[in-house]
Amino acid sequence: MDFKVAFSALEAACKEIISTFSDAAADLVHGPVTQRLVMCMKKIQEHARAIEPLIGSFIAVYHHYDFDAQTPGNGYRTLIKVLQSCLLHILHKARYIASNHKSAFFRADHNASEMEAYCSALCQLRALLYLAKRLINDNDFGQLYSLQDLDLSHRYVQEYSSMHKACFYGRCLGFQFSPSLRPFLQTIVISMISYGETYSKQQSGLGLAALSLLTSGKYVIDPELRGAEFERITQNLDMQFWKSFWNITESELLTGLCRIASYPVQLNLTLTIPPVPLRLPLASDPNLSTTVSPPLAHWGPGPVHMRLISHEIRQGQDSEELLSFSRGDPPSVSASNLPWVQKQPLSPWLLIHFHGGGFVAQTSRSHENYLRSWSKRLNVPVLSVDYSLSPEAPFPRALEECFYAYCWALKNCHLLGSTAELVCLAGDSAGGNLCITVSMKAMTCGIRVPDGIMAAYPATLLTTDASPSRLLTLIDPLLPFGALAKCLNAYAGVDSQTALPAVGGNSLRALGRDTTALLSDLTQGASNWIQSFLQPMWPTSGAYSRASRHRESTSRDTHRNLNHTSPLHSQCYLDYPEGFEPLRSECHAVVQPTSCPIIRNPFVSPLLAPDSLLRGLPPVHLVACALDALLDDSVMFAKKLRDMGQPVSLTVVEDLPHGFLSLSQLSKETELAAEVCLEKISEIFQQGN
Structure with a gap:
């Protein structure tokens, strides 16, 4: 993709929509939605103009971080690839709005909400690019990790904890992955939220399944609510929740x-x-x-x-x-x-x-x-x-x-x-x-x-040290940073004295065969059916009206965020260019950095192993994902083995998650x-x- 062409096309599309919806006639037809679209497109223009020179600086150097010329893949390339996906979605939506806004079937509110969601995502991706730029400046040439600068890694953890993430789990869910996987990701996210709502309740069996089913529908109807709830769950629920939810794959x-x-x-x-x-x-x-x-x-x-x-x-x-x-x-x-x-x-x-x-x-x-x-x-x-x-x-x-x-x-x-x-x-x-x-x-x-x-x-570095691919944990529905940090600390034994096995109603494994079948089958069916049936409809009454009111409230919050006037959680732990700050979450994540010395044991983090412990390994074949937060683990470990003269190969597959x-x-x-x-x-x- 030629980024100059893409940015030029996006600039033209933004100008067209701003001009069209600044017209008084458009305001009469679509009401206050026109103001939302104009404000949103102006913010997209601002982000795009700031991002374009950043892209050029990454493209000029990111090949130096590849394993070799035949294997293009590292966290910097991935960030550019994700940004490209976001820009293409915005451009596609902008062209649709420009071509169809006069149609009787044009849903102004829906399209404005879609554009606002991607505007928020673009803002956060801009922040990630600034963070990645800081990594390039601070790391040794060709190195993807800040292995020595523990203070920098700690500040990255703090920055992650306060950044807004909900936009990546609502309307924008899985935009960076292969389209064939997006329905699956929606089902996983909705199932996780529904289970999270009932997780702390003292219920089991059919009661838990019924509650999960009843709560799942509202997250299909209301993407903003889905994003906010998923952010809350991934930031605040404990290790036993993750264990019990992931073990759904063990169900009969x-x-x-x-x-x-x-x-x-x-x-x-x-x-x-x-x-x-x-x-x-x-x-x-x-x-x-x-x-x-x-x-x-x-x-x-x-x-x-x-x-x-x-x-x-x-x-x-x-x-x-x-x-x-x-x-x-x-x-x-x-x-x-x-x-x-x-x-x-x-x-x-x-x-x-x-x-x-x-x-x-x-x-x-x-x-x-x-x-x-x-x-x-x-x-x-x-x-x-x-x-x-x-x-x-x-x-x-x-x-x-x-x-x-x-x-x-x-x-x-x-x-x-x-x-x-x-x-x-x-x-x-x-x-x-x-x-x-x-x-x-x-x-x-x-x-x-x-x-x-x-x-x-593979995970070859079990620390919370920063790398460009690890920045993807901000947007990854399958490997969010909070869950990753909990896993690493659990393996290090940080919480081993207080951890108890998951029992009773807090584990999906405890559900009987019929109950698990009901929960899994109906959640999947409800997700697909409601999505296809309700998406083209306006919510009118009852629960739908509540969803509509929530969207209106979310839209007001979005406008406030787009203007960056929210006083909540405005503290920055890293420097950004003057006049820019990423969107902040309403609630901070509680993330415990991996400070336990065991994490740096070479038998825990083989990337940190001395050459003497790696020399003599058999041929190692690493298969990594371009969109995986652990991509840089594979790239750096492959480089380490190659530089030692050890037999190693690295293959990077595209468009797939961890x-x-x-x-x-x-x-x-x-x-x-x-x-x-x-x-x-x-x-x-x-x-x-």
Whole structure:
């Protein structure tokens, strides 16, 4: 996109609308809405004129922050890409208004509200560009993080806490992502708000489901209310809320649907491995061995839970020894209960998987949809580890359990249907971090390292240090900064003394099968149906009138914000150009910076690991998202490994959010991105051929 052309077109569109709606005749037709549109377009003009030279300064240098010339991707590029999406939406809406304002079906209030929302978004994106400009000036050349300037990072956290974010969760929700994902994002946001309203109420079962359903409709009708409530929830609700909401993917309904939609497998077996010491040969001299202790951190020895998935039954997978580790769930299909199923020989490959979930939520069950696909497409057994979760089990418990599971798999690969000639570690997000740190731990213990790592959008720096891609947490509905900081602090053990497991009515996992089905199914249906039915209508009475009154109130607040005259929360923690200040939130977020020393432990944040702990890693394949707040984690870690001479590749997929692997069945774009991950794993297994 030629930005000069885009800014010129936007300037012309703004002038046309200002001229048209400044006319007295337009005022007679559309009433006070004309004043709103004129004021809004003037503010858009002001923002665009200030932003245009900023864009040029970023374009001139952002290629210096890429991994290499063939892999254009870093947080600065992403900010420009997001701004481009916002400008295109504004330009499209402006042209629509200019062409259709005389139509009898033209909804002046609706279009004014749309333009005001994107004006607010443009204002906040302008602020993010100023913050990113500060990063370029303060960081070393080519560096995306302020790893040494803790005061600067702390001020970024404070600035985030007071900035207005609701505009990105209302009418502008998901504008930066692929259009095919926007209905899904709306459903997630509405479900989260509805659940947040009932979270603190002492209700469970059908009562909770009914309340959530009844409250969801108003957030479809009223985008401004949706944005304000989502901002409030993401800023102020505790860690247990996030755990319980994210664990909706564990419900019988969703896992059942995923199993129906995913590839069938002949083996899906849950295992519980007792905590006994293991003897493994040393990598340097297989005639010597070392002892691997079971997980011990925080509460002493305990079992490790895993899930074995195999598209075909292989030798060893129906053995009495393996079935003795079963947690009570029989294999979905096995040679022992279907005698005519022919057992396949041991595979030379073994895939060991660590799931994502911010170290605080989800299990292998949440990720079954793509694990089943991998097992079939690669024709390989998949062992997925259900490590203990924070804050109940902070670092290093998850790492110890994953490392023990890796060692147990090497020693008992014959039970898993594999000779383990080639072993690949794969994981997403937090699981990607564990893939890297487990490999580091294997090197320090002197045992065999895996033959390759595929880490999708991994977290390699578990701090709240500022980077250009981390600025996206201001606008990301799936990874808001408040939730990210809570996850990082939970893994560091900051809240481990006071954290309690989610129980009772505060967890969606506590809902029965029928209740969860009612909540999930009806919320989705209500969202789609009400959206399509009510959007072209004017609210007239009852609840609709209340929604209309709320919109009028929000419009007045928007006008006040557009003029920047609100005295609320006007304190700035960073310097902006004279005459500009971002919009401020009505309530500050309470964000605790990651100040615990554990966060900078190299086995927590491998980006901070010394070269001695990284040298000798197997080939690392990183698959990152251009629109992910953790993009810079992957770019900087890939650069670090490359500069050491370590084998590494980085692929950056476009237009998708963090967590795309779990969304692989939702759209063509997520399916293609998941295919990239599969290709990287296949590349690891094919390296011996």
